[in-house]
Amino acid sequence: MRLEQRRIHIKDIQLGNETSVKSGVLTVNKEELISKLKEDKKIKDVKLDVARPGEKTRIIPVKDVIEPRVKIEGDGNGFPGVSTKMAQLGDGKVNILYGAAIVTVGDIVGFQEGVVDMWGEGAKWTPFSSTYNLVVDIIPVEGLKPHDHEAAVRLAGLRAAEYVGEAGRDVEPDEVKVYEMGSHVEEAKKYPNLPKVAYVEMLISQGLLHDGYIYGVNSQLILPTLLHPNEELDGAVISGNCVAACDKITTYQHQNNSSILDLYEQHGKTINFLGVILTPELTTLEGKFRTCDYTTKLCMNLGADGVIVSEEGYGNPDSDLLMICKKLEDNGIKTVLITDECSGRDGMSQPLADTTKEAVAVVSTGNVSHVVKLPPADKVIGNDKAIATLAGGWEGALEEDGSLQCELNAVIGATSEIGYHNLTVKLY
C-alpha cells in the first residue's frame, strides 16, 4: 500500500460565508455546516466557535477530536463504514488540513469527556492546545437515550471533519509524506536482517463511551484483527469517545497514531514493521483470555521478534495488557508496553491494578491522578461547570474565579497511551 499524506499547513480558522483554504487560512461557512449537521434529526442545534493556540480559551466538555481531510485519489473519502460507504483504505492521496482540528463538545453523555486549554499551564498538558480548533457544540433533541446521543455526537464530528476537509481538495500541499509498505513477503525480502516488529493497539470495547470502531465495526464484536498501518492512518479506526479524557484515543490520534508513525520511521532502517493488530479490551474474563491468546497467535504467525503494546484506559484493561505481555514474552517475543498509571494524587500508590514479572520494559505516559491547577480563562467554549461530573473532576473543582483544579484524568490526551504526548513518571 502507498498512502500520500499531503499536508496543507493551516495558520488560522475563520468563520465566514464560504468554506475555503487561502494562504493557510481556513474559512468555514458557518450556516452551511450547521444546516448540514442538522440534517440528522437527532440534532436540535449546533453552535460553532474557533479556539486558537495561545488564546485564553477553555474548551469543555470535549468528546472527540478529528482531523479534517479529503481523499483526492484512491478509495474511501471520509470514514468508510461509518459516515461514508464501505471502501478499502490505505492507498492513494489525501489532502490534510494540517494543524486544524474539529473538536466536539455539548451536553455530557458520559463522565469520560474532558478539557482542552489553549494557553499557559493547561496548554502543556494536552496536545490539542497547538491545533487550530473548530469547536462544534452539539445540542441533541430532548429525550435521546444515552447510546443514541453518543452516536449522534460521534457522527456529527466526523461529518463536520469531512465537510471542512473538502476545502482542501484543490489546494497545493506545503509538505508531502509518503507511507509505503508492501506485503510481508516483499518487505522480508527487502530487509532480511532486520528484526520484525508488530504493533498491538488495544481498544476499549466495553459499551457506552467505551467502544472503538474499525471500518464501522464495533470493536466489541471482533477477534483481534490485523491492519496495514496505512489503513489506520487513512481513517479506518475512529473513537467511540471512550474512557477517561486523558487516555482515550481520539479519532485524531488514530489518524495520526504516534506509535504507528514512530515505527514507520524506523521501517527499513532498524526494523521491519509488520503492521497493526487491533485488540479489543472486553468485559468478561473468557473474552480477555481469548483475546490474549489470539493476539499472541497473530504475532507469532507474523514471525514477530518484538511487539509494542499500547493500552487504552486503565483498571481492568491493565489485566489484558499484562496477560498479553506475559504470553508474548513466554513465547520469546520481546515486548514493550505503553500505559499510564493510577498512582494516586500523592503518587504513592501502586501504579497498575495488576502485575506480572514478565513486564520488564514499560513506558509510562503519566499518572492520571496528577492534579493540575488551570488559571481562569477569558472565554469558555461549552460549559465549565461540567468539570464537577467528569472523571478527574469533582464538586468544587471549578473555583469562583473560574480557575479549575482537576486530575489529568480530565485533560484530553494528557496521558495518551499510544504515546502521543510527552509525559512520563519518575520515582522520587
Added chain:
Amino acid sequence: MVKEIERYGIPIVHMSTITTISESVGANRIVPTIAIPYPVGNPNLDKQEEEDLRKDMVNRALDCLATEITETTQF
C-alpha cells in the same frame, strides 16, 4: 478494600469478573462474575433465567463465607 476488611478478621468474598486481578492483588475468597458492567446479572438472558443465575451467584458467595480455605480459592 477486600484485603483491608479481611485484616479485621472478617471473612470477605470478592465477587469480580476479572479474577486474574483479584488474585494478583491478593483476595482470598473469590466468586467469578459475569461481566464488568453487570457482574451479578446478565441482561442478555430472559428475566427468569437471569434471576436464577443471580440467586445462584449470591448463594455461592454466601456459602463460601462459611467455607474454610487454606489458600486463595475461586468458588
Added chain:
Amino acid sequence: MKFKVLYYVNQFFGQVGGEDKAGMAPEYKKEKIGPALGFNGLLGDEGEVVGTLICGDNYFNENNEEALEYIKNVIKEENPDVVVAGPAFNAGRYGMACAGVVNAAAEMGKKVVTGMYIENPAVDHAKGNAIIVETKDSAADMRNALPKMAAIVKKLMSGEEVGTPAEEGYIAQGKRLTVFAKDRGSKRAVDMLLARFNNEEFETELPMPVFDKVDIAPAIKDLSKATIALVTSGGIVPEGNPDRIQSASAQKWGKYDVSGVDSLQEGGYETIHGGYDPVYANELPDRVAPLDFMKQAEKEGKIGKVFKYFYTTTGTGTAVGKSIEFGTEIGKELKEAGVDGVILTST
C-alpha cells in the same frame, strides 16, 4: 543571608565516646562537631551549621520521648531552616535516632536531610519525610555522603529542583511524579524495543507493583445466624449522588441505610461509575450490588440478616492507597458493628 542548619549526630560522631557513652542524654553545642564541621565547609557562602545536637544511641531509643522533647526544644530555640542528621550508614540504633529527629523536625515544618545505607531498617521510618542520601554500609563512605547531602540541602534552600534519586544519590521516597519527557511516549517505546534488540541497557519507566497478602479470615460457623454486609466498588449510589462521590479516582466512600428496602432498585439507586457502560446497572442496580438476593437469603433463613448499611465507592482510577484507606475505615465500622461476613462486588 546564610540559611541555618542544625546538625544531629550520635555520641560516636559527636566525639564523646564509643559504646560506653551510648547512654548519654542529648546535649546541644553551638559548635560544628564531627561531620557537622565537614558539612559546614561544603555549604560555602550559602549556609552555615549553627550547632550540633549529640545524643547517645541507647538513650535515644530507650528514652525516646525525653530525647525528642529536648531536641524539639533546641529546634524551637535555634529555629534553623534545615535539620540534618547522620549519616547513620548501617547503624540500626543511630538510624532510628536520625529517623526520629528528622520526623520530629519535619513535623515542625523544617526541611530535613539524612543519610543511610539502603538496608538500614530506619530507612522505612524516615523516607516519608526526609530525603535520605544513600550511603555505603560503613563510615568510610562519609566523604562521599556529605557532599551529596550538602548538595541536596543547598537545592532545597535555593528552590532549585532536586533531581531524581539516581541523579542526586538519594533513596527513593516512593513518590511517582508526573514530569515532561524529552520525547513522546511512542518514540520512547520504540527506542526501548531497539535497545532490547541490541542487548543494550534500558530502564523500564514503570517497575511492576508488588501486592502484599493478608491472612485468610476464618469461615463463618453458622451462616443462619450471621450478619452479612454488602460493599461495592461499582459506584452504586442513591439517585442524585447526595454525597458527591467521584465517578473516577474516588476520594471518599458512602454508606446508606438499606434496612427498609428489599432491593437497591426499590431504593432508587443508580451508578456514577465512570469506568463502565452504566445502562445495565441503571436498569437494575442489584446487578452490580445484589441486595435483592441477599435480602431473599435473609427471608429464607439462609443468613441471619443483611447489615443495615450498604457501603459504596467508585473503583475506577482509584489509587490503591485510597482503596486501602477506604477498606480500613469501612472494615473498622463493620468490625465494631459485629458484622460476620462481607460480600464485596467489583465492576
